[in-house]
Structure formats: C-alpha cells, structure tokens
Amino acid sequence: MxxxxxxxxxxxxxxxxxxxxxxxILFGMPIALVLIFGYTVTNEFKDASISIIDQSKDNLSHEFVEHLTASGHFQLTNLPNNINSLDGEFKGGNVKMGIVIPPNFEKDFFKKTPVTIQLITDASEPNYATTLTSYASQMIFSFQKKYSKSAIPPYQIETEIRMMYNPKLIGAYNFIPGVAALILMLISxxxxxxxxxxxxxxxxxxxxxxxxxPPMLIILGKIMPYVVLSFIDAVLVFAMGYYIFEVPIHGSLALLLSLSLLYLTVALALGVLISTKAATQQAAMMVSLFTLMLPTMLLSGFMFPIASMPWVLQYISKIVPANYFVQIQQAVMLKGAGWESISHPILILIxxxxxxxxxxxxxxxxxxx
Amino acid sequence: MNAIEIKNINKSFGDTQAVSDINFSVKKGELFGLIGPDGAGKSTLFKILTTLLIPDEGNATVSGFDTVKDYKRIRKIIGYMPGKFSLYQDLSVQENLNFFATIFGTTIEKNYHLIKDIYVQLEPFKNRRAGKLSGGMKQKLALCCALIHEPEVLFLDEPTTGVDAVSRAEFWEMLKRLKAHGITILVSTPYMDEASLCERIALIQEGKILQIDTPQNITNSYSKPLFEIKSHDFYQLLKDLREEPFTERVEPFGEYLHLTTNSDISSNSISEILEKKGHTQIEINQAIASIEDVFLDLM
Incomplete structure (x- = not known):
C-alpha cells in the first residue's frame, strides 16, 4: 500500500x-501578495502635502506653522490665502489637508479667548483623512501644552495611551497574519x-x-504534495514577515507552525469538498474564489474589524476558518501566547x-x- | 459461467432514458462488439459494467461478481479504456505505464508478455509525454495501461474513434491476439465495418438492443431485396430513386447506392425506369447486406 x-x-x-x-501560483503568489500588502495597504503616512491658510500672520502663527512642519510628516505645498482655493487643490489631488489659522490668533490665544483652528481634509480617502486629522490634532495639542506649562489649569484629566503588542501601530503586524491565512487557504x-x-x-x-x-487513498495521495508545498508557503510568508517587515514571533515557532498545519488541513478538506461537487476545473476555480477568497479577505478581521459589522456578517464570520487562524497567529506571534490561551480557536479548527x-x-x- | 451477464438493466439521467431493458451475456474469452451510433447508450452500459454507475433497475455480473455488491472484486479483474483518451498527458509513456502498473500492485516486467507486441511500437517514444503522441499511439498506450495488470475482462469504449484507418486495422489485429491469451473483450464502436471483426455483436440504438448474433447471421437475416446501383449522375440517381414507389430505402454506400425495394421488382425493370429518366452508364447488381443495411433497417 x-x-x-x-x-x-x-x-x-x-x-x-x-x-x-x-x-x-504556488510560489509567485505568496511573494507577490506579501509585497503588495506590505508596501501598499498601510495607514502610515509620510510627507503628506498640506496647505496652511494663515489669516493672522503674526509671530505665534509663524511659530505654529514651524511646529507643524518640523515633524517631517507634513510637507507644505503652497500657501493660498483664501479657503476657496483649497477646493481646487483637493480636486487636483495636490493637497490632502488644509489648516486654517483664524485672524488675531496670537492676541486671542494669550487673552485665553477660545481659538478655533480649522482642519479641512479630502475625505474621499476616509482612512487617510482620519489619520491626518488625528495626527494634526495631536500636534495642536502639544503646541498648546508648550505655552500652558506655566499656567496649569485647575482640573485636568490626562490620557496616557499604551498600544500593547504593536506600540508603533505597524501595519505589517496586522497583514502578515491576514495574508498568511489568505494564501494558505487559496493555495491549499x-x-x-x-x-x-x-x-x-x-x-x-x-x-x-x-x-x-480505496478512494481515500486516491484523495490522500493527491493532496499530500500540496500539504508539503502549502507548508513551505507558510514558512515563506512568516520568513518574509520576519526579515522584510520585522514582524516578530514572540511565541513558540513550533506551536505556530503546527497550528499552520492544522489550518492547512481545514483548507485541504474544503478543497476536497469543493472538488466532490465541481465537475470541471473552471467550476472548481469559480467556487473556490467566491466561497473562499472573498470571505477570507473580508470576514477574517484582517482588513475590516468584525466587531463593527452588521450581525449577519458577524455570524458568517464565525464559520470562516481564516478568522480563527488570524486570531491564533496574532496571539502566538505578537502576544507570545501559549496553546492554552488559544485553545478555543484551536478547538474550532479541529x-x-x-x-x-x-x-x-x-x-x-x-x-x- | 459467462464472463458478462446483463439482466434487465435500466438507467436514466433525469428525463433521459440512457439504456432501457438491456439483456445479453458475453461468453468467456469472447470478442463481443457493441455497435451503435453516438448517444446510443454504449458508454453508460460500460460505466455500469465497470462499477462506475449504479443501474436504476436490473443487475449485471462480471466474472460472476455483481457490479453493485461485489464492485471491489470486479475492480481487481477488469481493464477499462474509456471513450475519451484518459491518461496523464503531462507524464511520459513510461511514467504512465509504470503508474498504472503500480496502482494495480504489479510491475511492467511481470506482465510484459501481454503488452509486448504493442509496447515495442511505443518503445521509441517511451520518454515522450503522452499528450504529444499521435492518436494511434495514444490508443496503443491506453490499451497497454488497461492490460498491464492482466485483466480477465477488458472493456474498450470506442477505442478506434478518432484514429486513422491503418492504426484501426492494427488495433483489431491486437485484439485478436489478446483473445488468444484468453481475455474476454467487450468493445464498442460506431463504425459498422468494424462489427464484422467481432465474434458476436449487439446492435444498440437509443438505449435499446436491436439484435444480438454473429455478424454473419445478422447480415444473413436481411430478407429484403437489396441492390447496388450507380449511374453517371450519383446525386440525381439518389433523388430519383427516393421518389420511386418501389423504393423502401436508398442510402449512399461507397461508390454505390444501396437500394432496398418493397416488392419483387427485377433489376432490369429498375434499369429501364432509370433510363427513361435520362440516366446513362447504369450499373445494377444484387447486393449482399452489410451490418449497416441491417442496422438502418432495424432503426
């Protein structure tokens, strides 16, 4: 036998x-996907072009502009003097955000009259716009703090934020588990x-x-080489994540790899199930793409948070295997978790x-x- | 015991009745032909006998084993060559043969005597991919693969379709040699001329068996008067004969027309009638029925 x-x-x-x-497909696709996601799907920004409309042009406003641009994340393009010109700049895509400094900025600021600074963004790219405004708000807050050091307000609640497991909010920490789940599902x-x-x-x-x-032997014989190849792909993705995008593996590598093997088995079983229904390669391809690729991408939580989806989609996401594998990877790679803290997703995959x-x-x- | 025994087999797919009420048996060591056009139900019957399909009604045995209950026993003792070329196109001749030998738990060396005659012709191409072989060579390789485990019964579903005339003749020579090894062969073909090469044949049409006998008996059973006719204008002759009241059926048959008449009209009177219609160089003879004539008559 x-x-x-x-x-x-x-x-x-x-x-x-x-x-x-x-x-x-076996070896080109994983490399291409990791690189594409790694270099394109990111919320980090550098050299975002902004315009500042300074309607006050006093010492403090100059200092404020200095403060904003010193960070190196913003790049000033031009300084039109009225707000109306901003619309044209947005349409041309030259500018992503406009910051409007009101008249009498310095006078009002030191008189402790509330000052309003307007942040106008091109929200046709919502994620980018949100990131820009939150960064700008932080900069305004720190500018304000510089001057209010001497006069401490009577009551104040400060927030201290710690981003656990991914303090720099590096995108790769999120997409490497996602891409691994996607690639292994697709290939297997x-x-x-x-x-x-x-x-x-x-x-x-x-x-x-x-x-x-025996039919079982036929099926096992057919999928065995794919088990080996998909496993090599898993190792390839993790290695690229580790060496190119500096995604750490805090937990046990052996645990991560053996759970990858478990997930592979789920994917292979799905493949066999599809093939029992599909009579032709084309049918198999279509069914795989629609029932596997899209849910794996959209409902595994690596692109969009599941918690904010309508309840129907949340329930569907519970039967998407990638969902559990992403959880497992995040726990093992980023949090250094052992098997006991991820026994729930493991059990579901089994x-x-x-x-x-x-x-x-x-x-x-x-x-x- | 008969090698193949088929009793009241029925099988339909949805509304289409693929085969209905099939009964026949094939003797041990016989070369039996299943003759019928495309879509007659030949392949369905083959799939039932090779345990790939379960009949809706009736039962069949191969070497005494029931195709449904004892399907595992049958799979050890039969060789099957499907209608479509079904080998791995991206594996070489030798790799294909080796693979099929291995899954049947044997080796090429062990049963080389069976395939030797065929394999010597393939040998020069043994490292060529199966997909790159010519039609005749593909068919020889498929036969080798079906034979490599020394089956008791060989099922060949339209083995000569899409194969050139020379290779077809060679193929039938091979089958005769295999028969000498004691292998029972059930072969299907849409080519009527191949029917006479079988020991017994079954004519099948629209899922029903029309007649079963030796090719000789089947052609002898044709009782109607049959003529072969030609004239200077073949097409006009066909048109004119179709309009004659004495014509039961007229079909082109090589360089002649085969005319079956419904009354005892003599060849001279036919000739006279045709001359009146302006035909010249008329040639008319009594003809011996072919399988095709019988088949068309039974349809």
Whole structure:
C-alpha cells in the first residue's frame, strides 16, 4: 500500500513540477501578495502635502506653522490665502489637508479667548483623512501644552495611551497574519480542488476508481504534495514577515507552525469538498474564489474589524476558518501566547477538519458509491 | 459461467432514458462488439459494467461478481479504456505505464508478455509525454495501461474513434491476439465495418438492443431485396430513386447506392425506369447486406 501511495505522490509531484502555471501560483503568489500588502495597504503616512491658510500672520502663527512642519510628516505645498482655493487643490489631488489659522490668533490665544483652528481634509480617502486629522490634532495639542506649562489649569484629566503588542501601530503586524491565512487557504483549497477536478475532467478519475485503490487513498495521495508545498508557503510568508517587515514571533515557532498545519488541513478538506461537487476545473476555480477568497479577505478581521459589522456578517464570520487562524497567529506571534490561551480557536479548527472531511467523504460516496 | 451477464438493466439521467431493458451475456474469452451510433447508450452500459454507475433497475455480473455488491472484486479483474483518451498527458509513456502498473500492485516486467507486441511500437517514444503522441499511439498506450495488470475482462469504449484507418486495422489485429491469451473483450464502436471483426455483436440504438448474433447471421437475416446501383449522375440517381414507389430505402454506400425495394421488382425493370429518366452508364447488381443495411433497417 505504501508503494502505491508513494507512486501517487510521485505522479502528483510530476504534475506540479511540469506545469509552470501551477508553480507560479504556488510560489509567485505568496511573494507577490506579501509585497503588495506590505508596501501598499498601510495607514502610515509620510510627507503628506498640506496647505496652511494663515489669516493672522503674526509671530505665534509663524511659530505654529514651524511646529507643524518640523515633524517631517507634513510637507507644505503652497500657501493660498483664501479657503476657496483649497477646493481646487483637493480636486487636483495636490493637497490632502488644509489648516486654517483664524485672524488675531496670537492676541486671542494669550487673552485665553477660545481659538478655533480649522482642519479641512479630502475625505474621499476616509482612512487617510482620519489619520491626518488625528495626527494634526495631536500636534495642536502639544503646541498648546508648550505655552500652558506655566499656567496649569485647575482640573485636568490626562490620557496616557499604551498600544500593547504593536506600540508603533505597524501595519505589517496586522497583514502578515491576514495574508498568511489568505494564501494558505487559496493555495491549499483551490489547488486541491483544481487537481481533483482536473482528473474528473480528463477522465483519469474513472480509471483510478476502476482500480482496486480505496478512494481515500486516491484523495490522500493527491493532496499530500500540496500539504508539503502549502507548508513551505507558510514558512515563506512568516520568513518574509520576519526579515522584510520585522514582524516578530514572540511565541513558540513550533506551536505556530503546527497550528499552520492544522489550518492547512481545514483548507485541504474544503478543497476536497469543493472538488466532490465541481465537475470541471473552471467550476472548481469559480467556487473556490467566491466561497473562499472573498470571505477570507473580508470576514477574517484582517482588513475590516468584525466587531463593527452588521450581525449577519458577524455570524458568517464565525464559520470562516481564516478568522480563527488570524486570531491564533496574532496571539502566538505578537502576544507570545501559549496553546492554552488559544485553545478555543484551536478547538474550532479541529472540529472544522472533522466536519469538512465527513461532508467530503459523504459526497464522494454518493458520487462513486 | 459467462464472463458478462446483463439482466434487465435500466438507467436514466433525469428525463433521459440512457439504456432501457438491456439483456445479453458475453461468453468467456469472447470478442463481443457493441455497435451503435453516438448517444446510443454504449458508454453508460460500460460505466455500469465497470462499477462506475449504479443501474436504476436490473443487475449485471462480471466474472460472476455483481457490479453493485461485489464492485471491489470486479475492480481487481477488469481493464477499462474509456471513450475519451484518459491518461496523464503531462507524464511520459513510461511514467504512465509504470503508474498504472503500480496502482494495480504489479510491475511492467511481470506482465510484459501481454503488452509486448504493442509496447515495442511505443518503445521509441517511451520518454515522450503522452499528450504529444499521435492518436494511434495514444490508443496503443491506453490499451497497454488497461492490460498491464492482466485483466480477465477488458472493456474498450470506442477505442478506434478518432484514429486513422491503418492504426484501426492494427488495433483489431491486437485484439485478436489478446483473445488468444484468453481475455474476454467487450468493445464498442460506431463504425459498422468494424462489427464484422467481432465474434458476436449487439446492435444498440437509443438505449435499446436491436439484435444480438454473429455478424454473419445478422447480415444473413436481411430478407429484403437489396441492390447496388450507380449511374453517371450519383446525386440525381439518389433523388430519383427516393421518389420511386418501389423504393423502401436508398442510402449512399461507397461508390454505390444501396437500394432496398418493397416488392419483387427485377433489376432490369429498375434499369429501364432509370433510363427513361435520362440516366446513362447504369450499373445494377444484387447486393449482399452489410451490418449497416441491417442496422438502418432495424432503426
């Protein structure tokens, strides 16, 4: 039996190695995705172009402009003197935020009359706009503090913020777990469903079934090479995260890798399940993309927070395996958690493996008795 | 015991009745042909016999084993060559053969005597990918793969479709040699001319068996008067004959038309009628029925 199994694995490996398209998907896609997400999907900003409309032009306002630009995060483009010109600048995309300093800025400030500084942003990119305004507010607050040191207000509540596990709010800490979940799901599930559907399409599945091989052996023999390859992909993504984007792995590497293997098994089971339904490679591809890729991207919590979704989507997200794998990765990589604190998501993934394989097995029996 | 026994087999897909009430048996060591056009239900019957489909009604046995209950036993003793070329196109000739030998728990060396005649022709291309072979070579490789585990019964579903005439003739020679090894062969084909190469044939049409007998008996059973006719204008001749009241059926058949008449009209009178219609160089003979004539008559 082992000899037959090995012959199967060997055959499957030949299929993979001889198909450039498969090879590109297997190894090109993870690298491309990590790099694309790493360098494009980010809320960090540098050299944001802003305009300052200074209607007061006194010493304090000059000092204020100095204070804002000294940080290096903002870059002054031009200084139009009226607010109306800002609209044109936004439309041209030259400026992302305008800061309006009211007349009599210095006089009012020292007279302790409330001063209002207007922050006008181009919110057609909402995330970017929010980030800019919150940064600008911080700068205004620190400017104010500089002058109010001598005169301490009678009552004051200060906030002290600590961003645990990711103090610098580095985007990579979030997307590496997300991309790992996405890639492993796509490669394991899509590639296995494709390879099984291909055997159906070309008719070789009939030949295999007419042989004395138990169907389970056929399926296991087919997915085994993909287990190995997807595992290599997992290692590749974690390594790129670690070396290129400096995402730490505080917890046990062995735990992380063995749980990746568990998640892979869920994905493979899904692939097998899809392939029992899809008759052609094209059908398998479409089903994989729609039922796996989109939920994995949108409902795993790595792009959008699940807690702020409508309750229907929140419930759906509970059956998205990537959701649990992202939780596991964040806990192990960033928080250094051991298995006992993530036993809940682990348990759910284990249950998923059994349910999915049982469903796949049942379907398989219906088709091939 | 018969190698294949089929009793009252019915199978439908949705509203389409693929095969209905099929009954026949194939003797041990027989070369049996299933003759019928595309869509007649040949492949469905093959899938039932090779345990890939469960019949809605009836039962079938292969070497005494029931296709539903004992499907595991059957899968050890049969060889199957599906209608479509179904080997791994990206594996080489040798890799394909090796793989199929291994999954049946045997080796190429062990059963080399069975495939030797065929394999010597493939040998020069043994490192070529199966997808790059010619149609005839693909078919030889598929036969090798189906034979490598020394099956008791061989199922060949339209093995010669899409294969050139020379390779087809060679293929039937191979089947005769395999028969000498004692292997029972059930082969299907849409080509009527191949029917005469089988020991017995079943004519199948729209899921029903029309007739089962030896090719000789089947052609002898044709009782209606049959002529072969040609004239200077083949197409006009076909049109004119179709309009004659004595014509039951007229079909092109090579360089002649095969005319079946519904009364005892003599060839001379037919010739006279045609001359009146302006045909020249008329040639008319009594003809011996072919399988195709029988088939068209039964339809």
């Amino acid at each position: 082992l000899r037959i199994f090995l012959a199967f694995v060997k055959k499957e490996t030949f299929h993979i190695l001889r198909d450039t398209r498969t090879l590109v 599930a899509m590639m296995t469903s494709l390879t099984i559907a291909k055997e159906k399409e070309t008719g070789t599945m009939d030949l295999l079934l007419v042989s004395p091989l 249950i998923m493996v059994f349910v999915l394989f049982a469903a796949a097995w049942k379907n398989f029996k219906v088709i091939y008795k």
